[in-house]
Amino acid sequence: MNNDTRRLLFERLRAANPAPTTELNYATPFELLVAVVLSAQATDKGVNKATARLFPMANTPRTILELGLDGLKESIRTIGLYNTKAENIIKTCRLLIERHGSEVPRDRAALEALPGVGRKTANVILNTAFGEPTIAVDTHIFRVSNRTGLAPGKNVLEVERRLLKVVPREFRQDAHHWLILHGRYVCTARAPKCPVCPVADLCDAQRRASSHRTRNRSLNA
């Protein structure tokens, strides 16, 4: 995919959704951090249900520590891997109080030093809570980047680096959300909705599929 096509692809995604954002419910950087940690291998809908129970009771490092490990587990027990996630959140709350004055740090290394927070989570926090033009590559973005030819790569880090290089600056802040939403609702893993896809004419996978169909038709003629 060349630069003009990439620009066109983001112009189309922007036209369809001018102000994209996360589907996780949150009101503060700390709430977002907890929601993102909970969202590993869980749906945003499931996380929102759990945080709707948790946040009215406890939505700061101190109040979650007061709730305690068992209280936290009880609030999030509907989410997969809740035991490990609860332990990580409790440890994270302690570190935030001890090292960061109970605030979520706006710093990649400090974020990645928190239990349960990897590169992807740090990217989401930096982008969505602090407005930095990072791109967190999850399974949806990895798939869309490879299928479309936008930023092909063998692993998530390779795709992230390529996206940061090739996504035009004006789209970088929101690229993360546009690509996730496109992957979640249109370019789905098992049955991509190519006939209604707004970027089908720009997509490498679609181009390959149509030239394959044309070749088969001429072979069968």
Ligand code: SF4
């Ligand atoms: S045309 Fe199909 S494969 Fe390409 S981006 Fe759209 S949905 Fe995905």
